[in-house]
Amino acid sequence: MLLKVENLKVEFYTYRGVVHALNGVNFHLDKGEILGLAGETGSGKSVTSLAIQKLLPPNAKIISGKILFDGIDLVELNEDEMRKIRGKRIATIFQDPHTYLNPVFRIEKQFIDVLLAHDPDIKKVELKKEREKLARAKAIEMLKMVSMPAPERILKMFPHELSGGMKQRVLLALAFSLNPDLIIADEATTALDVTIQSQILDIMEKLRRGKNVSILFITHDLGLIAENCQRIAIMYGGRVVEFGDVKKVLTNPLHPYTQGLINALLRIDKDIKPVSIPGTVPDLVNLPLGCPFYSRCAYALDECNKSFPEPVIVDGVRVNCHLFARK
Amino acid sequence: MEVQNLTKHFPILGGILQRTVGYVYAVNGVNFSINKGETCGLVGESGSGKTTVGKLIVKLLEPTKGKIFFEKNDVTNLKGSDLKLYRRSVQMVFQDPYASLNPRMTVKDMLVEVMRSHKIYEGSEYEYAIKLLERVGMSEEHLYRYPHELSGGQRQRVVIARALCLDPKFIVLDEPTASLDVSVQAQILDLLKELQEKYNYSYLLITHNLAVVKYISKKIIVMYRGIVVEKAETNDLFKEPQHPYTISLLSAIPVPDPTLVRKKIILKGEPPDPIEPIKACPFQDRCPYVMAICKEKSPPEIDLGKGHIVKCWLKA
Numbered sequence: 001m002l003l004k005v006e007n008l009k010v011e012f013y014t015y016r017g018v019v020h021a022l023n024g025v026n027f028h029l030d031k032g033e034i035l036g037l038a039g040e041t042g043s044g045k046s047v048t049s050l051a052i053q054k055l056l057p058p059n060a061k062i063i064s065g066k067i068l069f070d071g072i073d074l075v076e077l078n079e080d081e082m083r084k085i086r087g088k089r090i091a092t093i094f095q096d097p098h099t100y101l102n103p104v105f106r107i108e109k110q111f112i113d114v115l116l117a118h119d120p121d122i123k124k125v126e127l128k129k130e131r132e133k134l135a136r137a138k139a140i141e142m143l144k145m146v147s148m149p150a151p152e153r154i155l156k157m158f159p160h161e162l163s164g165g166m167k168q169r170v171l172l173a174l175a176f177s178l179n180p181d182l183i184i185a186d187e188a189t190t191a192l193d194v195t196i197q198s199q200i201l202d203i204m205e206k207l208r209r210g211k212n213v214s215i216l217f218i219t220h221d222l223g224l225i226a227e228n229c230q231r232i233a234i235m236y237g238g239r240v241v242e243f244g245d246v247k248k249v250l251t252n253p254l255h256p257y258t259q260g261l262i263n264a265l266l267r268i269d270k271d272i273k274p275v276s277i278p279g280t281v282p283d284l285v286n287l288p289l290g291c292p293f294y295s296r297c298a299y300a301l302d303e304c305n306k307s308f309p310e311p312v313i314v315d316g317v318r319v320n321c322h323l324f325a326r327k
Numbered sequence: 328m329e330v331q332n333l334t335k336h337f338p339i340l341g342g343i344l345q346r347t348v349g350y351v352y353a354v355n356g357v358n359f360s361i362n363k364g365e366t367c368g369l370v371g372e373s374g375s376g377k378t379t380v381g382k383l384i385v386k387l388l389e390p391t392k393g394k395i396f397f398e399k400n401d402v403t404n405l406k407g408s409d410l411k412l413y414r415r416s417v418q419m420v421f422q423d424p425y426a427s428l429n430p431r432m433t434v435k436d437m438l439v440e441v442m443r444s445h446k447i448y449e450g451s452e453y454e455y456a457i458k459l460l461e462r463v464g465m466s467e468e469h470l471y472r473y474p475h476e477l478s479g480g481q482r483q484r485v486v487i488a489r490a491l492c493l494d495p496k497f498i499v500l501d502e503p504t505a506s507l508d509v510s511v512q513a514q515i516l517d518l519l520k521e522l523q524e525k526y527n528y529s530y531l532l533i534t535h536n537l538a539v540v541k542y543i544s545k546k547i548i549v550m551y552r553g554i555v556v557e558k559a560e561t562n563d564l565f566k567e568p569q570h571p572y573t574i575s576l577l578s579a580i581p582v583p584d585p586t587l588v589r590k591k592i593i594l595k596g597e598p599p600d601p602i603e604p605i606k607a608c609p610f611q612d613r614c615p616y617v618m619a620i621c622k623e624k625s626p627p628e629i630d631l632g633k634g635h636i637v638k639c640w641l642k643a
């Protein structure tokens with residue numbers, strides 16, 4: 001097992017009060033596995049990925065839980081220790097390429113700086129000129145790998161001169177170039193057309209098989225998860241509410257939220273009208289005591305409003321729902 | 328909205344004198360028209376010029392060539408107060424919701440800023456702001472939040488609310504649901520449909536998600552390298568795609584059914600460099616059916632009837 005997140009709780013302190021963003025997140029990821037992470041907007045997927053990297057903003061705090069990465073609890077590490085892991089062993093493609101790419105520098109500088117700082121092969125070369133030459137060559141090679149047209153020219157451009165999908169490919173190339181053990185891809189292919197998207201997923205699959213890389217693949221596209229992941233985790237209200245084999249979860253969803261999600265899919269392959277889930281997400285400042293899905297759930301029982309359901313394993317799939325606890 | 332021969336070439340500056348040393352051929356002679364109350368989908372490979380077309384329409388960019396007509400008036404060269412008026416009627420929801428929200432302004436400030444700059448609203452700004460948020464499925468609770476305190480999907484809804492603020496007639500939607508979960512996506516698309524029925528909005532919907540186009544849009548345009556390679560009614564295009572690029576695009580759509588095994592057509596070769604001027608067919612280097620003529624002459628636009636148009640030598 002490469003990554004195990006245990007009962008992770010994160011709070012944000014705001015003028016409105018305490019935002020309970022993560023309320024006990026549990027999941028794990030094996031070496032050489034691609035895990036799909038899906039769920040409601042605002043359910044805490046990006047916060048989970050930031051917590052793993054220890055990149056939460058100053059007004060946030062991990063209040064309990066463990067993030068075991070290759071046996072080390074990242075929660076306990078200080079910033080210096082974390083810096084050795086971040087980027088090098090854990091690489092992230094952030095949901096928002098904008099906050100990551102500096103608008104005032106050309107792509108070349110940003111790419112090469114990262115390689116100079118982290119790439120062991122490049123770091124050990126003595127001459128600065130040689131190092132930069134190597135870094136540039138590697139940057140071009142990596143950009144080619146993610147199907148970027150004319151990499152040499154792209155390096156000379158500023159972020160605002162690139163299309164949305166080009167920016168995303170720059171970040172993908174950066175993440176792949178450092179040979180990490182874990183890649184966190186937060187909506188990393190949403191700005192790409194489906195043909196380039198499937199090329200990127202081919203690359204990920206190759207890294208998984210060839211180099212045993214693990215990937216936490218955060219996306220709203222259940223189709224992508226169905227085709228590329230082994231397991232899936234579904235988040236709602238700051239918790240993973242269903243976790244298991246992709247085939248099982250998508251063909252026979254247990255949690256009412258997962259069912260709702262699948263009914264809301266727009267289908268290319270079938271003529272089914274999507275049905276969105278009625279109601280709204282719970283306010284994370286006034287988090288309900290019971291199941292966060294209670295107010296929107298068609299099957300809710302009395303106890304659902306009283307306590308959060310304990311996990312139950314049904315045919316190898318873990319689900320947090322009172323409907324199954326009862327049986 | 329109608330565009331004729333719409334073209335945008337970005338100059339590339341080089342050398343110490345920053346002279347033009349070449350061009351990015353982003354958009355190359357695009358023609359289409361969208362009727363009132365209609366939705367038209369615009370799809371294509373990444374970097375094919377879709378966002379640029381959107382920016383040209385809302386006049387954030389000047390076209391190199393070509394004309395834009397809105398309600399039968401030529402708006403290509405609008406200036407001053409006419410331009411301001413035009414910008415009220417024609418809005419754009421940008422691809423990147425993070426970049427288009429000011430991190431130092433609350434949701435309310437952002438909405439009020441737009442109301443004030445166009446002096447459109449006489450009554451209570453506070454109430455109008457809430458009304459706009461409710462239209463996109465949010466509430467008073469979110470009024471005083473800063474962008475970083477919202478999830479990706481909530482931000483996108485704020486961006487849509489802001490576009491609705493001026494009661495536009497035509498909206499360019501650039502990936503409006505890319506950051507939303509499928510349930511919210513369905514809500515937003517239903518909302519866009521409902522707003523369209525109520526207020527007769529017209530949309531140009533730019534997206535990579537072909538399921539979204541299929542759901543909301545009657546017409547669809549497929550672009551490759553800044554050229555429209557196929558145009559059709561959405562249903563016809565899904566049933567019988569004609570251009571080799573469209574066929575590969577449709578085959579690559581991920582389907583959320585793990586029991587289904589499909590054959591994807593993987594394109595060989597590199598995506599094109601938009602700095603090369605286009606010679607003959609833009610798809611020739613990657614097309615599985617390429618013939619000698621495809622490399623010599625630009626393919627003609629073939630009309631297959633019912634507005635289904637394809638630009639390919641195979642159909643000539």
Ligand SMILES: Nc1ncnc2c1ncn2[C@@H]1O[C@H](COP(=O)(O)OP(=O)(O)OP(=O)(O)O)[C@@H](O)[C@H]1O
Nearest residue numbers: 012021041042043044045046047476477478479480
């Ligand atoms: N800096 C912050 N201050 C206060 N609240 C925050 C902050 N960042 C995130 N949140 C809140 O934490 C919750 C989880 O947000 P997160 O960004 O992880 O959602 P997500 O699952 O990634 O959603 P999406 O699919 O829309 O990207 C949201 O309710 C959000 O409003």
Ligand SMILES: Nc1ncnc2c1ncn2[C@@H]1O[C@H](COP(=O)(O)OP(=O)(O)OP(=O)(O)O)[C@@H](O)[C@H]1O
Nearest residue numbers: 161162163164165337353373374375376377378379
């Ligand atoms: N300001 C600019 N200066 C120079 N080149 C630009 C500029 N804006 C866009 N381009 C180039 O124009 C081409 C088309 O970009 P555009 O953003 O329109 O693509 P797109 O179809 O929206 O792609 P995506 O699906 O990835 O968002 C790209 O090659 C891009 O690099």
Ligand code: SF4
Nearest residue numbers: 608611614621639640
């Ligand atoms: S014109 Fe030729 S190269 Fe272009 S798409 Fe048609 S068959 Fe392929």
Ligand SMILES: [Mg+2]
Nearest residue numbers: 045046095479
């Ligand atoms: Mg997110």
Ligand SMILES: [Mg+2]
Nearest residue numbers: 163164378422
């Ligand atoms: Mg774009």
